[in-house]
Amino acid sequence: MTAYCRIDHVDKSFKRGNTETLVLKAITLDVEKGEYVSIIGHSGCGKSTLLNIVAGLTPATNGGVILEGRHVNEPGPDRAVVFQNHSLLPWLTVYENVRLAVDKVFGSKKSRAERDAWTLHNLDLVQMTHAKDKRPSEISGGMKQRVGLARALAMEPKVLLLDEPFGALDALTRAHLQDTVMGLHQKLGNTVMMITHDVDEAVLLSDRIVMMTNGPEAQIGEILTVPLTRPRKRLELVADATFLKCRQRVLEFLYERHQFVEAA
């Protein structure tokens, strides 16, 4: 029981009328402090459901999540989420979106000036200070995701949850943002749990890759440790033997042993 964050025998079933579908079955996963763990699987395997259970947004049917020795079963800023579709509040400016989180989390601990400085600091971390007075509708998709990241980081979460954060972005923007996330992980030492369906992304960013079998009754099929040293450089890794080997392992798992059967 020494794990920083433990997902302990989590089952999740959805009821519809009389039929009950078991989506996740006996998921157990330990995440160490400062570790970057990716969860990869075909669409519909329940990986987003798993993240929502950790976030507390969806209750687990059986089992639970233990964070620093404490059972967590409702949402909270200690498990900040970066949502796939950014989820910024469109009536607030970039600054106000982050400030809302800062005010809520540090309202009693920090002075007004400190909260302002902390908000700006986090916007600076994701290089979004220049657009702080813009509204979400006035900035690009990648920028929105950066602000979402700043908002999550500003809460100083124990675990940072990323729900396919780069899924809706074009390839170039995605690469740029991956580098940002990698740099921030290096700098701040956050514990990160990321949902993804991109093999390269998983290998590039993660310390460990959790591969999920196909649902229903999805389980953890295999856990791969990525033994690449940090800091990692995208261009150097393209021809790196370890990188390619890891990549191959994940691809084999996804496309040979647990091929996606149904149409998505």
Added chain:
Amino acid sequence: MPAGRPFAGGPITSFNRSNDPMNMPVAKSEISASIPSAPTTPVAAKVLPLPLKRKAMNTRVSATLGKIAAAVIPPLVMIVLLLTVWQVLCMRPGATLPSPSKIWTEAYDLIVDPFFVAGPQDIGLGWRVLTSLQRVAIGYGFAAVFGIMLGTLIGQSVWAMRGLDPIFQVLRTISPLAWLPISLAAFRDSQPSAIFVIFITSVWPIIINTAVGIRNIPQDYRNVAAVLRLNHAEFFWKIMIPSAAPYIFTGLRIGIGLSWLAIVAAEMLTGGVGIGFFIWDAWNSSRLPDIFIALAYIGIVGFLLDRIVAGLASIVTRGTSAN
């Protein structure tokens, strides 16, 4: 090229003469080159001159002036046209309604000075409109506060929505005046009765739209609120109200229109001071020209009320809808 010439020829050469000759050759070659691919109807050739005309204006000032002119001149032309037709129709002997010129001469005092006071019942239309507006303000104000509050409650509960929505859908179709006898019986006074009629007329669209707006708060925003652990009050002010604001303002806008419709009718029946009673009074004393002036007042004030609420909506909901 040859196929395009017959169509490009007419309108473009005429422009060539009247406009800056430096720009035209380029524009002409572009246009005649684009014609063959376009459907070979004369319509295609007619559409093209407009951008050229704008280009000739060139400066920003004249462009804005042009925009204002484009917005103001057509309605002015139409008004003059309609007044002329009206004048012609009502100038004939035996016409039942007064012509514009007759209205001008007979209701001159009402037109030129909206704010005269000549006696307790002989005051300018501006004062009467203000009295009516005061009633609307009270009734509509209550409707807005009550409607948004009730709509918020209903929007949060599926069962309240299912139970109350059909009832509201029926109640909202009841004519404002049908409520008047009931409110007169309840309040036994014309002033609160008129205000109640305004309230009951405008409250339904506000309730219904607010409820729909609250129900349509995206799950994403609820998730954000959950992660941030916003309490009920914070959720209400920081997520619910801004998210539902576009819907709420739609309701408010429909509501203000309905209130203004209702007050005139209610005042005709309850009497006292007000634009509605003025019309009824003018009818009873056969002052038809005065009624036309009152109608113009009602129309313009109604339009302004709608614009004010719409303007308020666009300020408050800035960004919300443009996601």
